[in-house]
Amino acid sequence: MKKGKGQTLIPYLFIGPAAVFLVVFITYPLLHSLYLSFTEFNFIYDERPAFVGLANYIRLFAVDDRFKAALKNTMLFALLYFVLVVVGSLLIAVLLISRLRWRDFFQMAVVMPIIVPLSLAGVMFTWIMNPTFGIFNFVMKEYLGMPGMARNWLGNPRTALYVLVLVSLWKFMGFTTIIFLAGLGSIPRDIYEAARIDGANWVQELIWVTIPNLKEAFFLASLYGIIQGIKVYELPYVVTGGGPGTATLTLYLYIWRAAFGYFDMGLASSVAYVTSALILMCSGLMLMVTGERGRQVDAQKVL
Amino acid sequence: MPKRYSRVLASIIRHLLAFLVAFLFLSPFVWVLLTSLKPRQEIYSYPLTIIPRVVSLEHYRHVLLQMPGFARYFQNSVVVTVITVLIVTALSALGGYALGRLRFRGQRWFMVFVLVSISVPYAIYLIPIFIMSSRLELLNTNLGLILPYVAFNLPMALFIMRGSFRVIPSELEDAARIDGCNEFQLWWQVMLPIARSGLATVVIFTFIFVWQEFLFAVTLMPDADFQTLPVGIVHLRDEAQAWAYGTLSITIVLALIPILVVFILMRRFFIEGIIEGALKG
Numbered sequence: 001m002k003k004g005k006g007q008t009l010i011p012y013l014f015i016g017p018a019a020v021f022l023v024v025f026i027t028y029p030l031l032h033s034l035y036l037s038f039t040e041f042n043f044i045y046d047e048r049p050a051f052v053g054l055a056n057y058i059r060l061f062a063v064d065d066r067f068k069a070a071l072k073n074t075m076l077f078a079l080l081y082f083v084l085v086v087v088g089s090l091l092i093a094v095l096l097i098s099r100l101r102w103r104d105f106f107q108m109a110v111v112m113p114i115i116v117p118l119s120l121a122g123v124m125f126t127w128i129m130n131p132t133f134g135i136f137n138f139v140m141k142e143y144l145g146m147p148g149m150a151r152n153w154l155g156n157p158r159t160a161l162y163v164l165v166l167v168s169l170w171k172f173m174g175f176t177t178i179i180f181l182a183g184l185g186s187i188p189r190d191i192y193e194a195a196r197i198d199g200a201n202w203v204q205e206l207i208w209v210t211i212p213n214l215k216e217a218f219f220l221a222s223l224y225g226i227i228q229g230i231k232v233y234e235l236p237y238v239v240t241g242g243g244p245g246t247a248t249l250t251l252y253l254y255i256w257r258a259a260f261g262y263f264d265m266g267l268a269s270s271v272a273y274v275t276s277a278l279i280l281m282c283s284g285l286m287l288m289v290t291g292e293r294g295r296q297v298d299a300q301k302v303l
Numbered sequence: 304m305p306k307r308y309s310r311v312l313a314s315i316i317r318h319l320l321a322f323l324v325a326f327l328f329l330s331p332f333v334w335v336l337l338t339s340l341k342p343r344q345e346i347y348s349y350p351l352t353i354i355p356r357v358v359s360l361e362h363y364r365h366v367l368l369q370m371p372g373f374a375r376y377f378q379n380s381v382v383v384t385v386i387t388v389l390i391v392t393a394l395s396a397l398g399g400y401a402l403g404r405l406r407f408r409g410q411r412w413f414m415v416f417v418l419v420s421i422s423v424p425y426a427i428y429l430i431p432i433f434i435m436s437s438r439l440e441l442l443n444t445n446l447g448l449i450l451p452y453v454a455f456n457l458p459m460a461l462f463i464m465r466g467s468f469r470v471i472p473s474e475l476e477d478a479a480r481i482d483g484c485n486e487f488q489l490w491w492q493v494m495l496p497i498a499r500s501g502l503a504t505v506v507i508f509t510f511i512f513v514w515q516e517f518l519f520a521v522t523l524m525p526d527a528d529f530q531t532l533p534v535g536i537v538h539l540r541d542e543a544q545a546w547a548y549g550t551l552s553i554t555i556v557l558a559l560i561p562i563l564v565v566f567i568l569m570r571r572f573f574i575e576g577i578i579e580g581a582l583k584g
Binding site: 008011012014015017019022024025026029030032036043096098100101102106108109111112113114116117118119120121122124127128133138142170174175178179182186230231233234238255259260268269272273275276279280283 | 318321327328331334346349394395397406407423426427429434486511515516533562563
């Protein structure tokens with residue numbers, strides 16, 4: 001084989017096609033939307049963006065009540081969802097790793113909703129929660145004898161957001177459950193044996209073998225949880241339209257409305273950057289709290 | 304004896320809990336499936352029935368024969384998903400090899416770039432890509448949706464493939480080189496077959512992503528004719544406010560079948576993918 005120019009070119013042939021995609025559809029949009037966030041740009045009327053400095057950001061935090069509502073709702077949603085998904089899937093994983101007949105079936109059941117597009121989950125649950133023809137209220141009233149639980153859950157600004165949290169949990173819990181199952185199950189047997197030879201009792205095993213392994217799972221599940229929570233979009237779009245009022249208006253929904261309802265691309269871009277900053281901050285916080293390093297990479301499909 | 308008794312009791316409680324959990328996760332599917340088999344009057348009668356009193360396929364007939372919209376959405380979804388999966392698989396098989404087994408200038412930076420782009424929420428790309436698509440007249444085209452989908456799935460796919468190539472022992476590479484393989488033969492004949500479980504992971508993750516994607520689909524396909532299932536079904540629902548639940552439930556069942564098949568066939572790789580991402584970094 002020839003050495004020299006020909007050979008140094010080969011790696012670029014392999015990576016080139018992927019690199020082109022990434023530059024055109026990731027690097028460029030990333031920079032372009034940063035620029036747009038400092039401009040005023042109505043896509044329908046304006047010929048080109050007009051630079052306005054920080055005006056969009058100032059407007060958001062100073063006067064924009066809808067943005068504040070969206071920020072508040074998103075934070076509330078994300079926090080609730082995050083806590084429930086981590087605790088819930090850990091409990092389910094502990095249950096599923098115990099000695100169970102038909103374990104595959106149970107695991108499959110929990111993982112199943114992952115395949116349902118979120119918008120379809122929204123359609124399904126709009127109907128399940130429908131006050132007249134929905135099964136939820138009917139079962140509460142007729143089978144469980146709890147007429148107090150039969151309400152117009154989605155029509156009430158005080159409960160609508162919580163229903164969306166529940167639907168998200170139903171949809172995504174399988175993901176974090178797998179993470180915890182892997183954490184619980186992948187601890188190599190020989191580490192336990194080594195610990196036992198060293199004279200460790202089961203408490204020491206728990207502290208020195210099990211928990212350190214679960215730490216990674218905790219970190220990952222938390223990361224998924226908080227990011228999923230901040231990104232909430234399809235459900236309010238499909239189920240409640242952000243309502244009643246602004247009760248389920250979220251940041252992503254705000255971005256979409258600003259950009260494609262009012263074609264205010266500058267303002268929408270600034271909210272997109274604020275949201276991303278929020279997500280990165282939460283991931284960073286998670287990194288600090290758990291002391292994990294180099295694991296940001298696993299944020300995979302949640303983003 | 305009491306010890307044994309309490310163990311049996313604990314086991315029963317565990318199983319009851321597990322059934323409860325499974326029930327909570329599966330009941331929405333069961334409800335949709337059962338409703339799809341009920342005739343119209345039964346769906347809207349009160350008290351509601353859970354098990355259909357009469358089994359009827361009228362809604363299936365209606366959706367399949369008289370709702371051209373649904374067939375179109377379905378077709379769009381299949382086309383967009385299949386093409387995206389093919390491109391992502393090919394590009395990540397190539398790029399992952401360069402990242403995992405070759406040396407080139409800028410490699411480290413490229414890797415940092417890949418990792419950063421995995422952690423940026425993709426709403427940030429939405430507005431510039433919409434503007435780009437509209438200028439290039441790619442709105443309402445499958446291509447306009449496929450291109451960004453490929454880009455969004457590539458960072459993770461590259462990362463997975465890089466990992467699959469890296470763990471292959473270098474003795475295999477040396478042996479192949481001694482046999483006179485050039486770089487492409489080495490990649491195609493020796494390395495890629497070994498890395499195929501990584502490819503399977505890429506396929507299932509990309510498939511699930513594209514089959515479900517809503518945000519870009521609703522933005523880049525403003526016209527109903529071009530929408531994919533996740534957007535189209537919402538659109539169908541909105542079209543008629545008093546939309547028949549029977550028809551609705553069938554569109555949901557049918558929309559889930561392809562992804563269910565893929566998921567069941569490739570479940571192992573999906574779970575492995577999560578675990579690998581989770582625990583091996």
